[in-house]
Amino acid sequence: MHDIKRDEIMDLYKNPHNKGSMNKPTISVSKKNPMCGDEVNLQLKIDNGIITDAKFDGNACSVSIISSSVLTDYIIGKSINEVKKIKKNDLLKLIDMNLSTSRISCASVVFSALQNALEDL
Amino acid sequence: MKDVRKDFPILNRTVNGSPLIYLDNAATSQKPKEVVDKIVEYYYKYNSNVHRGIHTLSEESTEMYEGARKLISDFIGADNPREILFTKGTTESLNRIAERWVPANLKRGDVILLSDLEHHSNIIPWQKAAERIGAEINYINTDDNGEITIEEVKKMISDKVKLISISHASNVLGTIVPIKEICKLAHDKGIYVCVDGAQAAPHLKINVQSLGCDFYAFSSHKMLGPMGVGVLWAKEKILKELEPYEYGGGMIDEVSFKNAAWAEIPIRFEAGTPNVSGAVGLGAAVTYLSNIGMDNIRNHEIELSKYLLEGLKEIKGINIIGPREADKRTGLISFYFLNIHSHDIASVLNTLGIAVRSGYHCAMPLHNKLNIPSTVRVSYYIYNTKEELNTLLNGIKKAVDFLS
Numbered sequence: 211m212h213d214i215k216r217d218e219i220m221d222l223y224k225n226p227h228n229k230g231s232m233n234k235p236t237i238s239v240s241k242k243n244p245m246c247g248d249e250v251n252l253q254l255k256i257d258n259g260i261i262t263d264a265k266f267d268g269n270a271c272s273v274s275i276i277s278s279s280v281l282t283d284y285i286i287g288k289s290i291n292e293v294k295k296i297k298k299n300d301l302l303k304l305i306d307m308n309l310s311t312s313r314i315s316c317a318s319v320v321f322s323a324l325q326n327a328l329e330d331l
Numbered sequence: 332m333k334d335v336r337k338d339f340p341i342l343n344r345t346v347n348g349s350p351l352i353y354l355d356n357a358a359t360s361q362k363p364k365e366v367v368d369k370i371v372e373y374y375y376k377y378n379s380n381v382h383r384g385i386h387t388l389s390e391e392s393t394e395m396y397e398g399a400r401k402l403i404s405d406f407i408g409a410d411n412p413r414e415i416l417f418t419k420g421t422t423e424s425l426n427r428i429a430e431r432w433v434p435a436n437l438k439r440g441d442v443i444l445l446s447d448l449e450h451h452s453n454i455i456p457w458q459k460a461a462e463r464i465g466a467e468i469n470y471i472n473t474d475d476n477g478e479i480t481i482e483e484v485k486k487m488i489s490d491k492v493k494l495i496s497i498s499h500a501s502n503v504l505g506t507i508v509p510i511k512e513i514c515k516l517a518h519d520k521g522i523y524v525c526v527d528g529a530q531a532a533p534h535l536k537i538n539v540q541s542l543g544c545d546f547y548a549f550s551s552h553k554m555l556g557p558m559g560v561g562v563l564w565a566k567e568k569i570l571k572e573l574e575p576y577e578y579g580g581g582m583i584d585e586v587s588f589k590n591a592a593w594a595e596i597p598i599r600f601e602a603g604t605p606n607v608s609g610a611v612g613l614g615a616a617v618t619y620l621s622n623i624g625m626d627n628i629r630n631h632e633i634e635l636s637k638y639l640l641e642g643l644k645e646i647k648g649i650n651i652i653g654p655r656e657a658d659k660r661t662g663l664i665s666f667y668f669l670n671i672h673s674h675d676i677a678s679v680l681n682t683l684g685i686a687v688r689s690g691y692h693c694a695m696p697l698h699n700k701l702n703i704p705s706t707v708r709v710s711y712y713i714y715n716t717k718e719e720l721n722t723l724l725n726g727i728k729k730a731v732d733f734l735s
Binding site: 223246247248269270272273313316 | 695
């Protein structure tokens with residue numbers, strides 16, 4: 211947890227980006243963390259193959275909130291093809307929190323939701 | 332109670348630079364040296380298959396295995412050791428009854444009564460068994476204090492109820508359930524009672540005969556014994572009529588190319604090579620517990636519960652669930668904060684060397700019913716101290732300051 215003490219990360223936890231929901235998303239996916247049952251809902255707005263907006267919501271822990279905030283920031287403005295290439299490890303590197311195995315599952319919930327959302331696109 | 336901490340080598344280790352404070356005993360307890368030594372001794376001196384050979388090692392190994400059965404039989408006040416079946420834990424014990432006893436004794440339209448505080452392992456086996464035979468499942472509700480009252484049980488009993496399967500103690504609320512009264516009520520109506528004792532056997536003095544239940548299931552690893560072994564106790568009369576759970580070596584009387592006849596109980600329920608070292612380890616664990624005295628263990632836990640309940644109440648924004656009275660609980664307290672996730676509290680505590688559980692504790696229906704988020708669960712045992720609880724309380728305050 212020392213890592214999340216870093217101001218920047220704690221600020222994201224307390225003031226996450228893209229938290230909430232949008233009107234008429236192109237796609238909306240909810241995903242549960244199998245370890246604890248926590249749920250993250252991810253909404254995407256897609257125009258001409260570009261993700262123009264992304265929002266997340268749900269009852270989640272700090273790691274899940276930070277991960278969702280970072281991932282949504284990262285994908286906004288990118289094309290579906292670019293986003294499909296993102297690997298889970300890329301996200302873990304982006305959030306850079308030195309997570310234990312159990313907390314990696316917290317960070318991954320939003321990533322699984324994104325994968326589900328992109329499956330049929 | 333005598334100082335037992337020196338008997339637990341793991342308590343000497345540090346976690347993240349601080350002495351380990353282990354408060355996740357409802358998940359699994361630590362093991363005293365006596366138990367680990369016994370298992371080592373078994374493998375170094377006696378290891379051999381049981382009930383098979385006529386050589387010395389096989390006889391000694393069989394004696395140790397059956398000796399453990401006797402120790403456990405005495406520990407829970409069974410009529411005789413034939414009523415003790417070794418399983419791999421409470422989950423398997425409950426599955427055995429659901430898989431074998433239910434289809435032979437229940438029919439379409441019958442009701443299995445559970446309660447809303449059950450662990451998933453005392454829900455799912457019954458759901459599946461009921462599904463197969465067309466039986467129904469109903470739930471007894473806990474009251475506002477997290478208790479199961481006899482009035483509520485009475486309300487749920489009908490002519491259709493054939494089995495009540497209920498925890499002796501809740502792994503989330505800590506509530507001790509009035510099993511004796513439930514059994515009396517049930518037996519007056521010809522209803523069988525199965526008890527999930529996973530959270531009770533480590534803490535309460537169990538006497539299956541005075542409780543009056545028909546089945547009692549518990550796990551070794553929560554009561555100082557090794558993992559991978561547990562017990563299903565059932566009345567001899569029931570076991571004699573019960574179909575074996577698995578078929579194979581060791582459980583037969585006679586086998587031909589066409590069919591087989593079963594060995595006597597309990598051997599007929601233990602096909603294949605059993606977990607002998609596990610049973611021997613559990614035997615050592617119940618001996619250790621008996622030497623300390625279950626009454627002393629209970630008093631120690633009530634004292635810790637009182638102390639912790641008082642301390643937790645001081646923390647701003649905390650919501651404690653389960654009975655308000657320490658003597659209505661086993662050794663655990665769960666709580667939550669509305670705006671701080673339980674995993675985050677547990678993570679901060681972990682940086683201080685404190686091990687607690689966070690999440691739903693395999694009781695998702697209960698959390699959903701109470702409409703509460705996941706909880707932090709602090710569960711203590713014979714080796715925990717008030718000093719450790721002080722460190723915990725300071726840790727929780729620190730976590731709350733940091734996270735809110």
